[in-house]
Amino acid sequence: MSGALLPAEIAQAVQFDRDGLVAAIAQQHDSGEVLMLAWMNRDALSETLATGEVCYWSRSRQRLWRKGETSGQRQLLIELRVDCDGDSLLLLVDQTGVACHTGRRSCFFRAWRDGRLETIAEVLVDPKSLYGF
Amino acid sequence: MSGALLPAEIAQAVQFDRDGLVAAIAQQHDSGEVLMLAWMNRDALSETLATGEVCYWSRSRQRLWRKGETSGQRQLLIELRVDCDGDSLLLLVDQTGVACHTGRRSCFFRAWRDGRLETIAEVLVDPKSLYGF
Numbered sequence: 598m599s600g601a602l603l604p605a606e607i608a609q610a611v612q613f614d615r616d617g618l619v620a621a622i623a624q625q626h627d628s629g630e631v632l633m634l635a636w637m638n639r640d641a642l643s644e645t646l647a648t649g650e651v652c653y654w655s656r657s658r659q660r661l662w663r664k665g666e667t668s669g670q671r672q673l674l675i676e677l678r679v680d681c682d683g684d685s686l687l688l689l690v691d692q693t694g695v696a697c698h699t700g701r702r703s704c705f706f707r708a709w710r711d712g713r714l715e716t717i718a719e720v721l722v723d724p725k726s727l728y729g730f
Numbered sequence: 731m732s733g734a735l736l737p738a739e740i741a742q743a744v745q746f747d748r749d750g751l752v753a754a755i756a757q758q759h760d761s762g763e764v765l766m767l768a769w770m771n772r773d774a775l776s777e778t779l780a781t782g783e784v785c786y787w788s789r790s791r792q793r794l795w796r797k798g799e800t801s802g803q804r805q806l807l808i809e810l811r812v813d814c815d816g817d818s819l820l821l822l823v824d825q826t827g828v829a830c831h832t833g834r835r836s837c838f839f840r841a842w843r844d845g846r847l848e849t850i851a852e853v854l855v856d857p858k859s860l861y862g863f
Contacts, residue, residue, distance in 0.1 A: 606847050610840065620767055622755055629762025634753055634818040646842070679847065680837040681830050685767040687838040697814050704813040705820040707743065709779070714739050714812065 601647035603639055612683040613639065618654060619686055623696065626675040626689040632696035633704040635662075637686065649674050651688055668727035670694040700724045734780035736772055745816040746772065751787060752819055756829065759808040759822040765829035766837040768795075770819065782807050784821060801860035803827040833857045 613619050618636040625632055635653040637645070641661055644652040651672035655662035665671030671693045678687040697704040699720060706718035746752050751769040758765055768786040770778070774794055777785040784805035788795035798804030804826045811820040830837040832853060839851035 604842075604845065607842065610847055620753055622764060622767060624764055631755060631757055631764065631820050634755060634767075634813065677842040678838040678850075679840045679842070680767065681832055681834075681839070682837075685837075687764050699814055701814075704815075704818075705811040706814070707812045709737075709740065709810040709812070712737065714743055717811075 601640075601643040603643040604646065607642070607646070607679075608639075610679050610683045611642065611686070614684070618656075619684060621651075621653065621686040621688055623651065623672060623688045623690050623692070625692055627691075630703055631705060632672075632690070632692055632702070635664075642686075645674055645688075646677065651690060665693065667729075668694075668698075670696065670722075670727065672696070695722050695727075698724060698728075700727065734773075734776040736776040737779065740775070740779070740810075740812075741772075743812050743816045744775065744819070747817070751789070752817060754784075754786065754819040754821055756784065756805060756821045756823050756825070758825055760824075763836055764838060765805075765823070765825055765835070768797075775819075778807055778821075779810065784823060798826065801827075801831075803829065803855075803860065805829070828855050828860075831857060831861075833860065 611619055617638045621637045622634050623632045638654040641652045641654045651664045651674055653662045672690040676689040695702050700722040701718045701720055707714045708717045744752055750771045754770045755767050756765045771787040774785045774787045784797045784807055786795045805823040808822040828835050833855040834851045840847045841850045
């Protein structure tokens with residue numbers, strides 16, 4: 598999939614930053630759990646809407662990042678929402694397996710409790726089994 | 731409140747970007763509703779932890795933005811969570827009234843449905859009554 602067009606109304610509503618990116622929050626559609634925050638450029642957003650599978654822009658790798666392309670831990674898009682000033686997106690998704698590269702369901706697995714960062718979620722899948730290293 | 735120190739473990743865990751900011755998602759702690767995404771610098775994060783009331787950094791006004799300071803629509807911090815690579819935060823909050831400056835509960839009130847952006851949440855409070863203009 599490439600070269601999908603961004604619908605005009607979305608293109609008008611979304612404000613990409615100086616790097617051409619917009620922040621996207623992924624939330625599990627039924628449980629409400631916030632899974633991760635990542636970034637989309639215009640192409641990633643176009644592809645996500647066209648395919649119904651979430652595609653981000655990897656800032657570290659500087660390329661499209663089709664969520665789950667290596668790990669199989671895909672995100673099916675249930676609904677896209679845009680915030681009031683258009684500079685962040687909320688993706689209601691159905692997450693296959695785990696969202697976090699550490700093998701945890703959510704990337705937000707460290708909580709500030711009693712003056713220290715506590716790990717509050719367990720590793721559900723060995724990352725080695727996801728990435729083959 | 732000013733000059734609060736950021737706890738060392740948080741300072742080490744959080745990766746501020748080239749502008750000295752980190753993305754912060756506010757989620758209503760009990761309902762799971764994602765309310766907004768905004769930004770914190772080191773001072774905003776310090777103050778939030780010290781006071782238990784959420785303080786952001788306003789990129790448009792270039793100053794600390796104590797959520798609700800004008801509108802009264804404050805966010806009580808229930809728990810702070812940090813993601814796997816430390817470049818985004820999840821704030822579990824108890825939101826007084828509405829989070830959005832439009833008078834809606836959540837800033838994510840536009841959903842992409844059937845090929846158009848649909849407004850899915852109603853205005854609960856007249857913005858004029860919040861901001862006095």
